[in-house]
Amino acid sequence: MTADPGPALRARRKRLWSNGLQILKGTTVVMTTFLGLLAVTFFIGRVIPVDPVAILVGDHAPTETIERVREEMGLNKPLARQFVIYVTKAMQGDFGRSILTTNPVLDDIKRAFPATIELATLATLFGALVGIPLGVYAAVRNGQWGDRLVRTFAMVGHSVPVFWLGLLGLLVFYARLGWVAGPGRIDVAFEYTFTPITGFYLLDAVMQQDWAALRSCFAHIVLPALLLGYYSMAYICRMTRSFMLAELQQEYITAARAKGLSELRVVWGHALRCALVPLVTVIALSYAVLLEGAVLTETVFSWPGLGLYITNSLQTADMNAVLGGTLVVGAVFVGLNLLSDLLYRTLDPRTRE
Template sequence: MRGVLWRLAGSLPALAAVVVVTFILTRVLPGDTATYFAGPTASAESIAQIRTALGLDRPLPEQFWSYVVALFHGDLGMSLTTGQPVLVDILARLPASAELTLCGLVLAMAVAIPLGIIAAVRQGSLADHACRVIVTAGVSLPVFFTGLLLVYVFYFLLGWSPAPLGRLDAFASAPPTVTGFYLIDAALIGDWETWRSAFAQLVLPAVTLGLFALAPIARITRASMLAVLGAEFIRTARAAGLASRTIILTYALRNALLPVVTTLGMVFSFLLGANVLVEKVFAWPGIGSYAVEALIASDGAPVQGFVLTMAILYVALNLTIDLINRALDPRARQA
């Protein structure tokens, strides 16, 4: 517990740096918020009035101090594009991004970990070559290209997938919000028609993220299993006559999971970043598309709120990975 608290305290300077950097960048990037919202025909006086109303005419240190004070009160500012508080917008859109990211990660794990194990156990086999091809393809293909390719093939050519226009089709209504995850909320009330609609809309974007995440997971699983299978205790277990299944799944896999779990944390972070492109391709109403729309509109508060939310998620994710590693490795619990 003490190690977790130290790690949490050590992450506070990083969060402070994120706050400072995002504030400065939203002020120095091209584009004028007041000019954008005043419109192309607005006069200079109208633009100046809007800038004064938004507080953009004040010195930067004063603006930053007001922003920090608001943060300590849980206020991320107001979104000019939606007219809602940024915190309300993020809390409304975060479940959509989380559901998509988790489904993509689970899909990648379901394929990559068994594939990496088989590739390590049967070196030079067809599975080993397939693992290398998939890893190379996953690293080489940009995530937005994969998404557009899947839409073209499965929606435009084959017609198997619904239109990539959000979390539900036009004839379905959102289930009552419990978790914000449509699959879970629809299942809780037994609305299987909405569940099927949400699942159908989720398949292609989840596969897109899964293909992106599959490569590093499969590669680290294969490398970690190869290292463990060559260890002394594995040779001892073989000499003792233990079954290959027991050696691989009970002894080798557990020891190989530590670097895999660490990699899963990094992959999840990458997926949160890749979500921005995938959400735009599939019109997914998550926080990634929300931040892009705000950035285009020179709306700084949502961009700052998005970056700060991602930083907090990264810190929480790293702490979770530390706890899992401590549970898997007795040596980490003693440190």
């Protein structure tokens, strides 16, 4: 007879089997989502009434040249075969060449994406550092004038178009008051003296101990970061208030108050601690939205990020660049969703069951 492995060993095997199934399920979901993203970008590129061959060689090129270029680009093959080629190249990081810059699309994205990450990161930090305390304050003062003031402030930030705020901010703080620098990432005077290393200009300036360049970079980024951060703060503030209202009505809050704990400890040490678990997902999604939704802000401020790159590519019908940029943004969005899910499971032990 086979010996009984014991309840502890059986529980361990069951837990390992469950974890393996969760990892397999998560991997399958991510791969399916990414494949769907590839399919969407591919068919969008084929449905749009733009002939990439005509853009590349010109409308008046000889027929022989058009057919030769079409064959070189693989556009004369069946649609299913084109999709297989597209997926294979995309998996290898080959998105083709940009008609606008004549560079490989991936190289352009590597150069532009750090600017978007830098802007979105500062905006999200501002949104979280300001939005969470305001949301907590509004929940504690529920129904009072302070709550109404915070909700109005958040509603304005969530409703007013960001590009309109950008134009207004440039008019007031740059053109009239001169408190901030104008469009761009750095002054023209540093074009030949400042050397980008990582692509994150603030970090590069610190690494090179170029404090004049650091001041210039900060003067350029502060206004767009604050405006995007205002939008992020509005969303985080509203969600924090909602989560805190739900937590403040729980029985453990009543028990904590009955034990004589101070209101400060009850709110910030107990209620907010539990509300931070779903807030992790909110902040991650807000960060993803800023990464993909900073197109208008980058256009207004001439910020050389991925959003401006995609916009300029759209205006010149550079579909390789548009689809490559869209695919990268979608992949980042999927990755941040996966990261937020993992953090949620780490912070909340109940979700591991």
